[in-house]
Amino acid sequence: MLFISGGPAFAAQGTAITFPRGEFILRRELEREMARRATLLVARAWRGRFETDGETALVTGEQISSRVVAPAHLEPIAAIERERRSSGPFPARLDMDGRIVGEATGSAAGKAEAVKAAMAVLERAGHTLGQLHESKAYLDRLASSADAMTRKIPADLFFPVVGEASERRTLTLPGGEEGQVSVFLKASAGPGGLLDTFERRIATRVRDDARLARESWSLRLE
Known part of the structure; x- marks a missing residue:
């Protein structure tokens, strides 16, 4: 079953963008539900700036804060995350459309395409289990793939294609059971096309x- 929303809400390609002067604060929250209904939340913030050379822009920044919330039995993982300094998306080279060029992954065409790409990855993850009949192993594989996708930086992070898209599918599991997978993306922009908010959710159920x-x-600009 397929549900896609978006279309008219997407920003038109070729819309003029403006690289701002001064500094900005970029924040990211990543929340993962793990085994036994445990939740790990990692929130980080970076101070950054744009430097333009007429044809491209270099975005640089450094981490200024981190916060980790986790249950007691995940404290060893939480401690590692607290001590780790993440470079986040920095440094990043942007083209004149505001897209990250290089190793960043994401869709420059729109959120619907990004949702479809994510769904394809999840389906492939499930199929790699072959005839394995253990549903928990199937869920673990899907959840691991979802975690990997949220760690990838969208190519249009700083100047997103505005809009939202979602898709939900029922997958056939080994042994004749069924599982559900849903992906949701939403992005908004401020003046000059600069990122306001970006959200990505991937839910799996077996x-x-x-x-x-x-x-x-x-x-947010400072």
């Missing part, structure tokens, strides 16, 4: 077990 990977970005 039997009564469910996992959610949620990521959100926001940017």
Whole structure:
């Protein structure tokens, strides 16, 4: 079953963007539901700036804060995350459309295309289990793929294609069972096309077990 929303809400390609002067604060929250309904939340913030050379822009920044919330039995993982300094999306080279060029991944065409690409990755992850009949292993594989996708930086992060899209599918599991996968993306922009908010959610369910990977970005000028 397929549900896609968006279309008219997407920003038109070729819309003029403006690289701002001064500094900005970029924030990211990543929340992952893990085994036994445990939730790990990692929130970071970076101070950044744009430097233009007439044809492209270099975005540089450094981490200024981090916060990790986790249950007691995940404290070893939480401690590692607290001590780790993340470079986030920095440094990043942007083309004149505001898209990250290089290793960043994401859709420059629109959110619907990004949702479809994510769904394809999840379906492939499930199929790699072959004839394995253990549903928990199937869910673990889907959840791991969802985590990997939320760790990738969208190519249009700083100047997003505005809009939202979602898709939900029922997948056939080994042994004749069924699982559900849903992906949701939403982005908004401020003056000059600069990022306001970006949200990405990937939910997987097998039997009564469910996992959610949620990521959100926001940017504010100083």
